[in-house]
Amino acid sequence: DKLDDIIASGTLRCAVVLDFPPMGMRDENNEPIGFDVDYCKDLAAALGVDAEIVETPFPERIPALMSNRVDVGVASTSDTLERAKTVGFSVPYFAFEMAVTANNSTGIDSFEAMKGFTVGAVAGTYEAIALEEYVNQWGEGSTFRPYQTQADVFLALSQGQLDATVSTSTVAQANVQSGNFGDISVVGFAPFDTDYVALFTRRDEYGFLNYLDLFVSQQVRTGRYAELYEKWVGGELPDLTIPGVYR
Amino acid sequence: MFETALTTRDLWFLAQGAGITILVTAISVVIGTILGILFGVIRVQLGPILSAPLTFVLDIFRSVPLLIQLVLTNAFVGIVLQWQISGFTVACAVLSLYTSAYCAEIVRGGIDAVPQTTRRAARSLGMTWAQDMVYIVTPLATRVALPSWIGLALGVMKDSALVYVVQVTELLKSTQILITRLQEPLFLLLICGAFYFIISFPLARLGGYLERRWSND
Amino acid sequence: MFDYTFQWGQAMARLPQMLEGAIVTMQVAVLSMVLGIALAIVLTLLRLSGSRPLMAISTTWVEVARNTPALFQIYMAHFGVASFGLYLNPFMSLLVGITFNNAGYLAENFRGALKAIPDTQARAGRSLGMTQLQAFRYIIVPQMLRISFLPMTNQMVWAILMTSLGVTVGMNTDLYGVTQDLNALTFRTFELFAIAAVIFYVITKTITLGGRLIAARLFRY
Amino acid sequence: MIEIENVRKSFGALEVLKGIDLTVSNGEVLTVIGGSGSGKSTLLTCINGLEPIDAGKITIDGTEVHARSTNLNKLRARVGIVFQQFNAFPHLTVRENVTLAPRKVLGMGKAEANEIAEKQLRHVGLGDKLETYPGRLSGGQQQRMAIARALAMSPDYMLFDEVTSALDPQLVGEVLETLKMLAEEGMTMILVTHEMSFARDVSNRVAFFHKGVMAEIGPPAQIFGDPQHPETQAFLSKVR
Amino acid sequence: MIEIENVRKSFGALEVLKGIDLTVSNGEVLTVIGGSGSGKSTLLTCINGLEPIDAGKITIDGTEVHARSTNLNKLRARVGIVFQQFNAFPHLTVRENVTLAPRKVLGMGKAEANEIAEKQLRHVGLGDKLETYPGRLSGGQQQRMAIARALAMSPDYMLFDEVTSALDPQLVGEVLETLKMLAEEGMTMILVTHEMSFARDVSNRVAFFHKGVMAEIGPPAQIFGDPQHPETQAFLSKVR
Numbered sequence A: 001d002k003l004d005d006i007i008a009s010g011t012l013r014c015a016v017v018l019d020f021p022p023m024g025m026r027d028e029n030n031e032p033i034g035f036d037v038d039y040c041k042d043l044a045a046a047l048g049v050d051a052e053i054v055e056t057p058f059p060e061r062i063p064a065l066m067s068n069r070v071d072v073g074v075a076s077t078s079d080t081l082e083r084a085k086t087v088g089f090s091v092p093y094f095a096f097e098m099a100v101t102a103n104n105s106t107g108i109d110s111f112e113a114m115k116g117f118t119v120g121a122v123a124g125t126y127e128a129i130a131l132e133e134y135v136n137q138w139g140e141g142s143t144f145r146p147y148q149t150q151a152d153v154f155l156a157l158s159q160g161q162l163d164a165t166v167s168t169s170t171v172a173q174a175n176v177q178s179g180n181f182g183d184i185s186v187v188g189f190a191p192f193d194t195d196y197v198a199l200f201t202r203r204d205e206y207g208f209l210n211y212l213d214l215f216v217s218q219q220v221r222t223g224r225y226a227e228l229y230e231k232w233v234g235g236e237l238p239d240l241t242i243p244g245v246y247r
Numbered sequence B: 001m002f003e004t005a006l007t008t009r010d011l012w013f014l015a016q017g018a019g020i021t022i023l024v025t026a027i028s029v030v031i032g033t034i035l036g037i038l039f040g041v042i043r044v045q046l047g048p049i050l051s052a053p054l055t056f057v058l059d060i061f062r063s064v065p066l067l068i069q070l071v072l073t074n075a076f077v078g079i080v081l082q083w084q085i086s087g088f089t090v091a092c093a094v095l096s097l098y099t100s101a102y103c104a105e106i107v108r109g110g111i112d113a114v115p116q117t118t119r120r121a122a123r124s125l126g127m128t129w130a131q132d133m134v135y136i137v138t139p140l141a142t143r144v145a146l147p148s149w150i151g152l153a154l155g156v157m158k159d160s161a162l163v164y165v166v167q168v169t170e171l172l173k174s175t176q177i178l179i180t181r182l183q184e185p186l187f188l189l190l191i192c193g194a195f196y197f198i199i200s201f202p203l204a205r206l207g208g209y210l211e212r213r214w215s216n217d
Numbered sequence C: 001m002f003d004y005t006f007q008w009g010q011a012m013a014r015l016p017q018m019l020e021g022a023i024v025t026m027q028v029a030v031l032s033m034v035l036g037i038a039l040a041i042v043l044t045l046l047r048l049s050g051s052r053p054l055m056a057i058s059t060t061w062v063e064v065a066r067n068t069p070a071l072f073q074i075y076m077a078h079f080g081v082a083s084f085g086l087y088l089n090p091f092m093s094l095l096v097g098i099t100f101n102n103a104g105y106l107a108e109n110f111r112g113a114l115k116a117i118p119d120t121q122a123r124a125g126r127s128l129g130m131t132q133l134q135a136f137r138y139i140i141v142p143q144m145l146r147i148s149f150l151p152m153t154n155q156m157v158w159a160i161l162m163t164s165l166g167v168t169v170g171m172n173t174d175l176y177g178v179t180q181d182l183n184a185l186t187f188r189t190f191e192l193f194a195i196a197a198v199i200f201y202v203i204t205k206t207i208t209l210g211g212r213l214i215a216a217r218l219f220r221y
Numbered sequence D, E: 001m002i003e004i005e006n007v008r009k010s011f012g013a014l015e016v017l018k019g020i021d022l023t024v025s026n027g028e029v030l031t032v033i034g035g036s037g038s039g040k041s042t043l044l045t046c047i048n049g050l051e052p053i054d055a056g057k058i059t060i061d062g063t064e065v066h067a068r069s070t071n072l073n074k075l076r077a078r079v080g081i082v083f084q085q086f087n088a089f090p091h092l093t094v095r096e097n098v099t100l101a102p103r104k105v106l107g108m109g110k111a112e113a114n115e116i117a118e119k120q121l122r123h124v125g126l127g128d129k130l131e132t133y134p135g136r137l138s139g140g141q142q143q144r145m146a147i148a149r150a151l152a153m154s155p156d157y158m159l160f161d162e163v164t165s166a167l168d169p170q171l172v173g174e175v176l177e178t179l180k181m182l183a184e185e186g187m188t189m190i191l192v193t194h195e196m197s198f199a200r201d202v203s204n205r206v207a208f209f210h211k212g213v214m215a216e217i218g219p220p221a222q223i224f225g226d227p228q229h230p231e232t233q234a235f236l237s238k239v240r
Ligand SMILES: Nc1ncnc2c1ncn2[C@@H]1O[C@H](COP(=O)(O)OP(=O)(O)OP(=O)(O)O)[C@@H](O)[C@H]1O
Pocket: D011, D014, D016, D034, D035, D036, D037, D038, D039, D040, D041, D042, D043
């Protein structure tokens, strides 16, 4: 099966989104770095193989797996039921809060205040799908605009083409702190559920899925999860368990 | 605008993207031209009715956005057929067929431009079909076709900007990656545009020049 | 032959949404052609004006439009010009990008067409007492339109195909954008894009054939 | 009356007309002959103001052609010119070719312009080709259409520049017939031609041009029978 | 010897050759005359196998032209044909035009082919144009080059299809001279022509074609002096 194939081939190919700081991005040598990149390398090390980072834009994550271009997605992928019809998810390996980032000139100070403005997110993501639903409810004056990459979203925000965006809080913090995007700030949280993200692979690869579950658990137990969190994000470690239910 | 965080390493990164652009273009133009000549000759030989199926298929490549051709082929090969083929290969394959569809038209136009009577004269001297093709039709058709062919090759280079959808990091995608990090969109885009322009412009001019020169005699 | 299950039904259920997208695609293409033709005539006149700066503007436009990728031009229209504080929404960015491209290619066409009309035609007009403008309007322009008609229908086809590039500037209401959105929801990549391909094919064929019919009616000489 | 006084004209360094003096009175048919490049065509295009002149003066019925105040478009409506190349407007039918200028320049109504066009086209033998496009006409027919087009403006003067030299030999005759007919009707004409026998039969005077100078002018009998200028003699011995 | 037996040929519904019988013996010069569309050109292209036939048989020196087993390319090397349009290969010099087929079809060496080409070109009066491109030649020169090109294959038979009718009148003479010379040298030829006086002077027999039928054949004195068939009479009275 897949697990044997990977070990035999000596390489683990991970789909990673590289314009999604601090989970995935590039250093000044334009080499991939970030939480997901390290996580993939840990997984490869555990399997005793080399890691190969395959850069994948958000909309392409699942097609890349389906077309056999990658073995596993380490790509901050929300574990929705719709997606689970197509791919198999591990237990969550990370959890995001959704933050609202606004251009300061707009005076937007909360999620609700975005009503009547032009807002955007990355096409095909959890937050984009949720935000578009809100915008449709708000109606008149509110516009939703999907861009192809997280970078384009923040570029548009800094240029004033977008008034506000909803993104994971880690991305929002990282981008605001980078100072690259001018006069923007994080103004609050979006009332979406906590976005649990999971590793994913082919739906029928039970052996590999099992391995991934155990690997996520080991990362937490050994403290590696906390270590990586401190390195890339910092602050309070998100709890990966859901109260009142198994998984 | 003139204070930039762009390093020589980044320029090298852009150059690599440019290298991919040129590589994809070169491969596709070479394969596409060979196929295009083949298809063009087949179409002329079979006549419009017998070659209708081929015409129809080639027409699709010229009537559907390249972006969709790429996404669709990628999905078909990977998801439906489950072949493990790199995005680079898919990009080259699609662009080659895309090129061949346009090239077949150019070849057909070139061959049609050789007067039937001239070809008859060649055959009446006892030359075979192949000899007629090699010694008479090819040199004459090339004059008609070469300027358009140069235009086609440049078109393919520009269109290769779309192969980013199958995860090939060519010039424009490299530029976008740098924009992500450096946040200097205008400056970086200008560099990128200048690169395309520098390759394309002189060749386009050459094509125009040949066209003018050869249409005079 | 392969163990992939096609789910055409699920994709076909989205056809109405995609057809709405096709209408937006047509709108962008038609508008960009109308504006493109108008601008191309202006560019052609600028090139004939004899004034160096005006000729330089026209030449630069034409050469940049013809020698850089359309995707680059559209990206520039959105993120590039925004650096000057000029914000175009996705629809406008796409429209501006394609119009810029159309105008450049068409201007070059018009110039070629003008060259193909002998000087003696205008001269014959003038010698009958027509003003320069009358000779241009009644003698030159009709002949120019005939020569450029086929290239114009080709450009229209390209305009349709170029609308697919709108997704890079946040466009999600055109045919390609709608298809991509639906893909993010359902992951039926192959089925959805196959349907989009058929719609594009039908549109472009209609334009090509329609163009030929119109040309046959319009230009009977 | 067309009066040409000491007209000079250069293209760049090349002096093409070196001081031409010539008067054409009403009803006269003047033929201009001469070697290639001698300035014959240039003179005609100067007369109807298509080319500016460098010195001298051209007056038509008292109006100075190259004066600033002259409305050239109005003037040209009164001076028809037909060129060697047929210059049919290919996108218009024969009828439309002929009616365009009367309607747009003279502001004639459609019915009136049509009537005149039909009359002139019948006149040159094209009464049955009204709705044909020029591409379907022979060279001789196209040239006759061009003549009808000029005549439809009811000009007082007609200039013809080698109107038969782009034609196949068998088509020359029909166009010359048309010109002869016009001459007999009393139209004032200046004709540049290489058809010597035609020049002899039809014209009142013949002018011989040589290198931008009018070397000799006189009745056809004199020019053809007893040419004075050595260049005229050389030219005529060559063309015969 | 060329033997044509009851040959029929149609283009779609149009029957162009309606059963032609004709034998041309070696050393004979046969002229074919007839109205436009009567099938003269079609007959020639059938003889060298450029067109298939529907019925009947054409035999050249015992080889049946349209038999499946016949190597047409070999056969065509022995039957030269020259068309109305000059059909020069514009991308090759005069020398290359003439040497191409001998080298590629007959497999001749470069030196030998050159020698033959030079001989044939001198023969038709183009000895000084070897390195010129056809675009620089007059129509008559191009046509003579086409003749030399066919002759360079050392054919046993030559077919000529109105080789002078696309030429300006003053260039016709030089091509006819060349044909006359060939006839005097004893070449077997079939000539389609509209030059009646030439046909009378040069040919051994003249065939008159009418609507796909060979209406009459005989020595020139009889055909031109005393035509039997009413259509021949009508045709000859028209062309004279
Ligand atoms: N627009 C122009 N620009 C420059 N030179 C010109 C122009 N028109 C004519 N010429 C030159 O002026 C000279 C006279 O030309 P013109 O056409 O008047 O001669 P022509 O007597 O009509 O000769 P032909 O019998 O060949 O028509 C020629 O040397 C010609 O090359």
